[in-house]
Structures are given as C-alpha cells and as structure tokens.
Amino acid sequence: MAAAIAVPVIVFGLGRYHWFLRDDWDLLAGRSLTDPVSMMRPYAEHWVVLPAVLYRVNWQLFGINTYVPYQVLPVLAHVGAATMLRLLMRRHGVQPWIATAAAGTFLLFGAGSQNLVWAFQAGMTGSIFFGLAQVVVADHDGPIGRRDGAAVLLGILAMFGSAVGAVLVGVTAVAILARRGWRAALLQAAPPLTIFGIWYAWSAPYRANAMGRPSMSVIADWIGQGISGTFEAVGQQPWIAVTLGLVLVIGLPLAWWPLRGRELLRAAAIPMLLLGAMVGFNLITAASRGVFGAEFARQSRYLHTNAAFLLVPLAVAADAVARAIDRAVPRAATNPLAAVRVGTILIVGLFLLPIPANIAAFDKTGQVFGPGYFDQQRALVVALARSPLVDQVSKDLVPIHDPYGGDKITAGWLAAGARDGLIPTGSPPSAALTAEVTVRLGVRQSIGDPLTTNCRTVERSIDLKPTKGQRYSIRTSVTIGALTEGKPVGSPVPFDVQNGYNLRVEVDGLHLRIASVAAAPGLPAAASFSLCAA
Numbered sequence: 329m330a331a332a333i334a335v336p337v338i339v340f341g342l343g344r345y346h347w348f349l350r351d352d353w354d355l356l357a358g359r360s361l362t363d364p365v366s367m368m369r370p371y372a373e374h375w376v377v378l379p380a381v382l383y384r385v386n387w388q389l390f391g392i393n394t395y396v397p398y399q400v401l402p403v404l405a406h407v408g409a410a411t412m413l414r415l416l417m418r419r420h421g422v423q424p425w426i427a428t429a430a431a432g433t434f435l436l437f438g439a440g441s442q443n444l445v446w447a448f449q450a451g452m453t454g455s456i457f458f459g460l461a462q463v464v465v466a467d468h469d470g471p472i473g474r475r476d477g478a479a480v481l482l483g484i485l486a487m488f489g490s491a492v493g494a495v496l497v498g499v500t501a502v503a504i505l506a507r508r509g510w511r512a513a514l515l516q517a518a519p520p521l522t523i524f525g526i527w528y529a530w531s532a533p534y535r536a537n538a539m540g541r542p543s544m545s546v547i548a549d550w551i552g553q554g555i556s557g558t559f560e561a562v563g564q565q566p567w568i569a570v571t572l573g574l575v576l577v578i579g580l581p582l583a584w585w586p587l588r589g590r591e592l593l594r595a596a597a598i599p600m601l602l603l604g605a606m607v608g609f610n611l612i613t614a615a616s617r618g619v620f621g622a623e624f625a626r627q628s629r630y631l632h633t634n635a636a637f638l639l640v641p642l643a644v645a646a647d648a649v650a651r652a653i654d655r656a657v658p659r660a661a662t663n664p665l666a667a668v669r670v671g672t673i674l675i676v677g678l679f680l681l682p683i684p685a686n687i688a689a690f691d692k693t694g695q696v697f698g699p700g701y702f703d704q705q706r707a708l709v710v711a712l713a714r715s716p717l718v719d720q721v722s723k724d725l726v727p728i729h730d731p732y733g734g735d736k737i738t739a740g741w742l743a744a745g746a747r748d749g750l751i752p753t754g755s756p757p758s759a760a761l762t763a764e765v766t767v768r769l770g771v772r773q774s775i776g777d778p779l780t781t782n783c784r785t786v787e788r789s790i791d792l793k794p795t796k797g798q799r800y801s802i803r804t805s806v807t808i809g810a811l812t813e814g815k816p817v818g819s820p821v822p823f824d825v826q827n828g829y830n831l832r833v834e835v836d837g838l839h840l841r842i843a844s845v846a847a848a849p850g851l852p853a854a855a856s857f858s859l860c861a862a
C-alpha cells in the first residue's frame with residue numbers, strides 16, 4: 329500500500345518541478361536504437377544501456393511532451409529497492425514494525441532525491457533494485473534451480489545501469505558462498521561479471537576519464553564524508569544521526585553474540601557485506617569523482633545509494649536494541665508497561681522522526697536546479713524547436729552550450745522532433761526569448777584553428793550586421809546579444825571559448841552586439857577582446 333501511494337506522491341507531487349537535465353539529453357539526442365555502438369557507449373564511466381533503451385522507447389512514444397514517463401522509471405526502481413530492503417530485514421528477523429519504519433525512511437528519502445526525481449538516475453536506482461533483488465532471490469537453501477537462473481538474470485540487469493550493479497553482484501556472490509558453497513556463488517557471479525568485463529574491456533570507461541585521480545588522503549576523506557553524510561541524511565537531526573550510529577555499533581554485537589559457527593555466518597553475511605559494499609562504493613566513487621573534493625561525497629545520489637547499503641544492517645542492529653530494551657522492562661503484573669513493547673516503540677519512533685524533514689528535502693525552490701531553472705530550460709528548448717530559423721541552419725549546430733542544458737541537442741534533432749510532434753508546441757515566446765533563440769540559432773560556435781587575419785582589438789563591445797556565412801574568431805569568452813533598432817533585446821548569450829574559437833553566422837538579417845564578458849550586465853568594468861573576421 330505504501331509503495332502504491334509513494335509513486336504518484338513522488339512523481340506528481342514532490343518531484344513535479346523536474347524536467348530534462350544534462351545527462352538526460354545524452355540518452356535522448358546522443359543515442360539511437362539503430363546504432364548499437366551508441367547504445368553501448370559509457371556515460372560518466374557507467375554502462376547505461378538499460379536506461380538508454382528505455383529512454384529511446386519513451387522518446388518514440390512521448391517525445392519530451394511530458395517528463396512523467398521518464399521520471400516513473402527511477403521511482404519504480406526506488407520503490408522496488410525499498411521493498412527488497414524490507415524483505416531482507418524481515419528475512420533477518422527484524423520485527424515487522426521496525427522493518428516497515430526503516431524501509432519507509434528509505435521510501436521517502438528526500439535527501440537522496442536526485443535518484444528519485446531525476447529520470448537519468450534510473451540507471452543507478454535500477455542497479456540498486458536489481459542488485460538487491462538478486463540478493464533476495466539467490467539467498468535460499470537447496471540445490472541450484474530455476475530460482476538461481478532468475479537471480480543471475482537480475483544480476484545481469486543490475487550491470488546495465490551503473491557500476492553499483494557490480495558491487496551488489498559481489499555482495500550476492502560472497503553471501504551465497506557463505507550459505508550454499510562455491511558452485512552456487514560462482515553461478516551468481518560469473519555471468520554478470522563476465523558480460524560486464526567484456527564491455528569494460530571494449531569501452532575502457534576509466535581511460536576515457538580526463539579528470540585525473542585524487543590523492544589517497546582525499547579518497548579517505550571522501551569515504552568518511554560519504555558515511556557520515558549518510559547517517560546525517562537518514563537522521564536529518566544531529567542527535568538522531570549520532571543515535572543511529574550508536575545503535576549500529578551496539579546492536580549488531582547484540583544481535584549476533586549468542587550465535588556460533590555456520591549459524592553466525594549465515595546471520596551476519598548479508599548485513600556485513602552490505603556495510604562493506606557501502607565502503608567499497610565510496611572507494612570506487614572517490615577514485616573517479618574525488619577530484620571534485622571530498623564534500624562531493626555528500627551529493628544526493630550518493631547518499632541514496634549509501635542508504636540502500638546501510639539500512640538492512642541498521643535495522644538488524646535496531647531490532648536487537650529494541651528487544652534488549654523490551655527484555656529489560658519488568659514484566660510484573662502490576663507494571664503498567666508490562667504489555668507495552670517500549671524498545672520497539674522507541675526504535676520505530678527513531679526511524680519515523682526524520683521522515684517529515686526528508687519529505688521537506690524534496691523542495692528545491694530557490695536552488696539552482698529548482699522549478700525556476702527547469703521552467704526556463706523548457707521554454708528555451710521549445711522555442712528553439714519551434715523557431716522558423718531551425719530549418720535554415722546547419723543540422724549539427726548546437727544551440728545550447730550550457731553543460732547542464734544539453735550539448736547533444738542539435739538543430740537537426742530539434743527540427744525533426746518538432747515535425748514528428750515529439751516536442752511540445754508551447755505558448756508563443758516573449759520578445760526576449762525570441763531574441764535569445766535568434767542568437768543561439770543564428771551564430772554557430774565551433775572548435776578549430778582561429779582566424780589570424782583582419783583582427784582588431786575591441787574595447788567593451790561592438791555592434792555588427794553580418795551576412796550569412798560571415799566568420800569570426802574570438803580568443804576570449806564573450807556574450808552575444810540581439811539588437812532591435814540599436815537597443816538590446818533580452819539577455820545576451822554567453823559564448824565560452826572552451827566550446828571553440830570560431831563563430832559562423834548562419835542566417836541573414838542579424839543585428840548583434842558582441843561584448844566582453846566583463847561588460848555583460850551586472851559584471852564589473854569593461855575589458856577588451858580580440859575579434860578576427862573573414
């Protein structure tokens with residue numbers, strides 16, 4: 329019931345502000361079902377073939393007329409992951425109310441909202457779901473059978489979304505080794521890891537990473553930040569986070585101290601492996617993202633993944649603490665608390681208390697990637713696609729060089745999407761937005777050797793009325809704005825030299841103002857720049 333309620337609440341309520349962002353555009357405009365190589369290409373070092381396929385299907389069915397069909401994907405995976413967590417908790421003897429409260433904390437985990445409301449994160453969230461499902465399905469007694477085949481398939485699917493899948497396949501293999509022996513463990517590990525290894529050797533995702541590698545001290549700090557940040561995110565209040573940490577440290581020995589030998593191994597294997605997976609995940613992530621600094625470990629998507637690893641062992645520990653408190657309450661008939669499970673109530677409350685604050689964490693109003701940003705991006709993309717200029721310019725022109733706006737979007741893709749009804753019509757754009765669209769489609773920026781003739785130094789800004797085909801080169805970043813009767817209309821468009829030195833005018837009739845970045849509105853005094861023409 330809770331899962332059935334959570335899907336519409338998250339998609340149509342808590343996450344309704346979200347729209348397509350950065351990585352979404354790679355799957356929408358940068359890949360094709362008719363190009364297998366593009367579908368297998370890594371993205372940010374992850375194998376994202378499953379979300380890529382789902383995006384391509386959604387594009388054909390819905391285009392970008394609505395974000396909901398895309399957003400449903402990570403939400404369903406998230407709800408599935410919460411369900412798997414509760415199953416694992418119950419399988420390890422956690423009382424129903426405690427298991428429900430702990431899984432409910434994950435279900436409405438606003439601190440990890442990136443993995444819930446950003447559709448691209450269906451890859452990571454899907455890997456969590458399929459990986460946990462493999463653990464659940466493979467964890468049984470008896471000989472190898474059809475159930476094990478289903479678990480292997482789940483492990484393969486876990487690989488198709490992100491590197492988290494490899495971590496959870498490892499958890500499954502070692503847990504099954506402890507419970508059922510090496511043959512069953514090898515069956516669970518070999519097919520998924522072999523498939524992943526072949527892809528890895530072909531795609532070389534880490535060799536494609538140009539960001540460099542962090543120092544060992546940064547990696548260690550990252551792991552600490554990731555783990556402490558997860559406790560803080562789950563608890564939302566410092567005292568709750570500290571209490572949860574103490575519960576974990578005290579509760580796990582309480583849960584297992586009476587057990588010995590194989591019984592202890594079976595009870596402790598999965599919870600301890602999940603704790604190890606949390607450390608391993610942070611280690612792997614630090615190796616590729618540590619260059620951004622250890623604080624980056626507290627990114628929402630990482631906290632969500634860490635929480636998925638943490639909550640089963642935490643629930644096992646919390647259950648043991650609750651039972652110890654319940655045993656400590658006198659059971660005399662005259663004791664009014666004799667029929668009340670005080671420990672259970674306290675632990676359930678400990679998990680439920682942070683939920684309102686986690687729900688509030690979904691609210692991104694006022695943040696950079698909040699409702700205002702997405703409304704603006706939606707209006708821009710629609711206006712570009714519906715502009716009469718989109719059919720007059722080069723098909724491979726990239727009108728949005730903002731790294732978060734989608735450098736995979738081309739004029740040809742926009743024009744085709746508009747013709748096929750896959751991009752919404754939208755309301756008529758304002759004069760300011762029309763002017764911005766004119767600049768974005770009318771001036772093409774490209775990489776290549778800059779012009780070296782007909783160069784001049786421009787102080788502050790220059791107004792131009794170029795003809796179609798006119799070429800310019802810049803050596804420093806500038807802004808270009810449209811003019812009407814000599815007056816600026818709308819906001820100027822930034823042209824960063826990281827995207828190329830060369831500018832080519834794609835349409836006739838433009839009246840432009842090229843200005844140094846320092847001369848843009850709201851920025852300090854004027855600066856000069858070099859402008860070459862051909």
